[in-house]
Amino acid sequence: MSGRYDHLDESAVHNRPSRRGSRPRTKERPAHEDAVVGMVTGVDRGRYTTRVGDRAVVAMRARELGRSRIVVGDRVAMVGDTTGTPDTLARIVRVEERDTVLRRSADDSDRVERVIVANADQLVVVTALADPEPRPRMVDRCLVAAYDAGLDPLLVLTKADLADPRDFLAHYDALDVPHVVSRSAAGPGGGAALDPPAVEAVRSHLTDRVSVLVGHSGVGKSTLVNALVPEADRATGPVNTVTGRGRHTSTSAVGLELPGGGWVVDTPGVRSFGLGHVDPATFVQHFEDLVPGTAGCPRGCSHDEPDCALDAWVEEGHAGPAGPARLESLRRLLRSRTGDEHA
Ligand SMILES: Nc1nc2c(ncn2[C@@H]2O[C@H](COP(=O)(O)OP(=O)(O)OP(=O)(O)O)[C@@H](O)[C@H]2O)c(=O)[nH]1
Ligand SMILES: [Zn+2]
Known part of the structure; x- marks a missing residue:
């Protein structure tokens, strides 16, 4: 297999930290200038179906990508045969930065x-x-x-x-x-x-x-x-x-x-979420109205413990008439993180 992009692919490894240190090599690499960007719509046994404009292009990952996962919704840059003709295969050389x-x-x-x-x-x-x-x-x-x-x-x-x-x-x-x-x-x-x-x-x-x-x-x-x-x-x-x-x-x-x-x-296979990565101290940010009330909380407050300052603050009316219900909802969501994920 010797495509015209093989050389470019090999030189792209400069992004990987070297084994000895953490500083990436800075060698210039030719960009994949004629890469086209598509959105991944399906993943099946190492084959990625993507959408480029109104054509479906099937691709495999280039070796330079290492182990990074590619999932549905990813925007990927592809080289090789990107015509989408049946039985052709493009190569994914880059995964664009994700918004979410x-x-x-x-x-x-x-x-x-x-x-x-x-x-x-x-x-x-x-x-x-x-x-x-x-x-x-x-x-x-x-x-x-x-x-x-x-x-x-x-x-x-x-x-x-x-x-x-x-x-x-x-x-x-x-x-x-x-x-x-x-x-x-x-x-x-x-x-x-x-x-x-x-x-x-x-x-x-x-x-x-x-x-x-x-x-x-x-x-x-x-x-x-x-x-x-x-x-x-x-x-x-x-x-x-x-x-x-x-x-x-x-x-x-x-x-x-x-x-x-x-x-x-x-997402037929996804019926619930493991939520171990969700931090209660930062999760409260999604309840903007309650955030000022956390000023009096002990350090590392889970906002669901006796010393949490939110109770008194909400009782004093600082979060308005909806405050108590908002706090209760915040706590209910926080508690849902733990325990049986399939409940
Ligand atoms: N009465 C009623 N039945 C419905 C309604 N929507 C779907 N159903 C029925 O509920 C059953 C399950 O629907 P599916 O669409 O297969 O459910 P699903 O969520 O995709 O289930 P999985 O494929 O197992 O993930 C089928 O028999 C549907 O006909 C509705 O609005 N009212
Ligand atoms: Zn608190």
Whole structure:
């Protein structure tokens, strides 16, 4: 294999710290001037499907990339055959800097902290109002992951034909999380066809954004994706009547382009997040209104302990009438970080 870029690839290793010291070599390298940049939409056994303009280009990673992971949403520079002609393969020579990373910490089954999706701007938490029952703690964990990653959260509540959303939504009043409600058109039992206005309401929140969809099995995520992206053809399945869970019909993350603009990233394998990397001392920053109240906290305060200054501060009315509910919500989110991640 001797492509015209091989020499360039080899000279690009200057970015790696040398084994002896930490100072990178400064040797000039020719840039990959004719590299084209695409967005990764799928990863499958070492093959990366990317989108360049309106063509799909399949690529492999160049050796110079080392071990850095490439995930859906990454913008990558490619050389070689980038025509997207069937059976051609481009080479990824660079991963562009990421605006956001959605990650999960190591957990018992997976000891490595992993980036799940890059460059997304919205995390869409899909929850059924019934069948299966909503799990507020799982939603809280998703919200923590969203705030921590700098993604805007959006709640999509499905199966509103089976249950009223009001009680569930009351949990999120103090957090001010935007939400949309979706339902089947055909009424109970007719889950396959969604109510068109509900689908359009969801779409309006997704247009021109890169949105990551998470939700546990059976909530109707694939049904929704199929309604939003007709050619997506995501496998759907009935909820198992014994376990209340849907079939695990799909496994790898995939980016799908919305006909009206924007992308949805479906993450079938991701049903919750390890949140060990989230630091309570900095997490409070996402509650801007409460931050001034932490001035009196002991050093390293977890903001969920007897000496936390927030209680007195909020009681004195400094955070306004919503203060107590805001503090309670902050603490609920902080507590959701620990314990059983699948709860
Ligand atoms: N009643 C009702 N049923 C729905 C609705 N949306 C989806 N369903 C049904 O719920 C079941 C599960 O839907 P899926 O779209 O397969 O769920 P999923 O979240 O993708 O599940 P996995 O593929 O296991 O991740 C299917 O039988 C759907 O027809 C809805 O709004 N109302
Ligand atoms: Zn505190």
